[in-house]
Amino acid sequence: xxxxxxxxxxxxxxxxxxxxxxxxxxxxxxxxxxxxKTAMFKKVAPERFFDMGIAExxxxxxxxxxxxxxxTVCASSFAMFASGRAFEIIRNSIGYTQAxxxxxxxxxxxxxxADGASHQxxxxxxxxxxxxxxxxVNPCDAVSAKALLRQVVDMVGPAYxxxxxxxxxxxxxxxxxxxxxxxxxxxxxxxxTIISTGIMTPEAMKAAEHLAAEGIDARVVDMHTIKxxxxxxxxxxxxxxxxIVTAEEHSVIGGLGSAVAEVVCQECPxxxxxxxQQDTFGESGEPAELLEKYGMTAAAIEEKxxxxxxx
Numbered sequence: 439x440x441x442x443x444x445x446x447x448x449x450x451x452x453x454x455x456x457x458x459x460x461x462x463x464x465x466x467x468x469x470x471x472x473x474x475k476t477a478m479f480k481k482v483a484p485e486r487f488f489d490m491g492i493a494e495x496x497x498x499x500x501x502x503x504x505x506x507x508x509x510t511v512c513a514s515s516f517a518m519f520a521s522g523r524a525f526e527i528i529r530n531s532i533g534y535t536q537a538x539x540x541x542x543x544x545x546x547x548x549x550x551x552a553d554g555a556s557h558q559x560x561x562x563x564x565x566x567x568x569x570x571x572x573x574x575v576n577p578c579d580a581v582s583a584k585a586l587l588r589q590v591v592d593m594v595g596p597a598y599x600x601x602x603x604x605x606x607x608x609x610x611x612x613x614x615x616x617x618x619x620x621x622x623x624x625x626x627x628x629x630x631t632i633i634s635t636g637i638m639t640p641e642a643m644k645a646a647e648h649l650a651a652e653g654i655d656a657r658v659v660d661m662h663t664i665k666x667x668x669x670x671x672x673x674x675x676x677x678x679x680x681x682i683v684t685a686e687e688h689s690v691i692g693g694l695g696s697a698v699a700e701v702v703c704q705e706c707p708x709x710x711x712x713x714x715q716q717d718t719f720g721e722s723g724e725p726a727e728l729l730e731k732y733g734m735t736a737a738a739i740e741e742k743x744x745x746x747x748x749x
Contacts, residue, residue, distance in 0.1 A: 442605035446544040448580035449601050450475025452587045453512065457482040460510070463591065466501050468494045468515040473603075474544045476514050494524040498541070502531035505538040510591055513539055517546035517600060521562035532596045533569040540590050541566075542599045547687035548715065548732060549604040549637065554722035560715040564692025566598040567665040573597040574665040575618070576686075576694075578639035581610040582662055589618040602687075604725050606637050621668040627657035630743050631675035631682045635661045635694045638685040638713070644736035645743065654747055667697050669705065676706035681746040683711045685739050687729075690714040709749065711742035 456463055457479050469492045471477040480487040490497035494515050501513040514520070520543040521528075532539045543562065550557045567574045575590060575597065577583035583601065590597045610616060621633070625646050634642035639660045646656040657679055659671060675682060682702065684695040695712035702708060715732055729735055 440607040440609070442607055443580035444603060444605045445577055445580060445583040445601040446473075446475050446603060448583040449542055449544070449587060450478035452584045453479035454482050456588075456591060457486070460591070462509050464488070464504050464509045464511045466490055466497050466511060466513045468492060468497050468519065470515055473516070474514040474542075476512070494519045495527045498524045498527040498539070499531050501539045502527075502535060502537040506535060509538070511539045512542050512591070514542045514544065516557060517543035517562045518557050518559040521559060521565050521598070525565060529569050533572055536571055536595050538594055538596070540597045540599060542587070542601060544601040545603040546600045547602060547636070548720045548728045548734070549602055549687065549725040551604070551725040551728065552722050555719040558720040560689040560720070561692070562598070562600060563664050563686075563688050563694065564696070567692075567697065569596070571595060572665065573618070573663070575663055576600040576636040577662050578634070578636055578660055579606055579609040581608055581612060581614065582616045585616040586618060586662060593618070600636065602637060607640050609640055616662065619663045619666050619668065621671040622660045622662070623657065623671070624660055625656070625658040627655040628679060629655045630747055631657040631659060631679045632685060632739060632743065633659045633661050633672070633675065633682060633694065633698055634685040635664065637687050638734060641734070641736040642685050642739055645739035648736065648740055649743055654743060656743060661694060661698070664694060664697055667701065669701050672698055672701045673705045676702055676708045681709045683713065683739060683742045683746065685713040685734070687734055688714055689717065691717060709746050711746055713738050713742055
């Protein structure tokens, strides 16, 4: 069985490593350093770590000010509060000024589990990708999270990185090529393309294996960068396979599915289906049970694929 590590844990490890080689990196947190794993940075560079308290809007404003003075800033809280409560400040103080702030938001999606609907955000990718110039990233495992975080910190400008609470399978190898803005084709296929992001990528691979036993040849693409999205890969997928299913632990409104549909309708219109949160709030429960109830599993992907392929 593949090792399981939460992407938030990979974030903490990345910060600890980066603290030793990047003297211009400053980290802010909103009273959740133990949960977001920014406490790991504090251990190495306490003079560059600031706990801003339960004041996410203020944290983002301070992050903008520090960044505009010449530093690189990672600002963290739970995704619901980082993207929701602080949206206006992120838009006006970080996005509008193109400040070098990386909003690294943890505990995203329904796999927050028992914390319930108030903490389970399905809107964050949609909200963040509407901000002009904002890079939006959603890694599927610890290895790709570290690789993408390094590229995000090295680039100049604002970014939103979505990270999870639950441990997920380590999917990529340390030597795997993971490039910001470029999707990764994990499996080729000719009948349908499954484009996934975040924790739905391992589910997409499971679905492809099950479908192969039925004679359906599915291509799988890990679309870890939601913005800028890999237009060329999406166009080629549409041309080669003739239909696309998207899969995300996020609302089907405004997230990966919408981003892919925007490309498909302009570049190469083909039938599409979307797996994700279907315009509902979540509820308190175990992550695996919630994913099953709200239709974010390999089985849900397989159902959508069969519908398109057999239509």
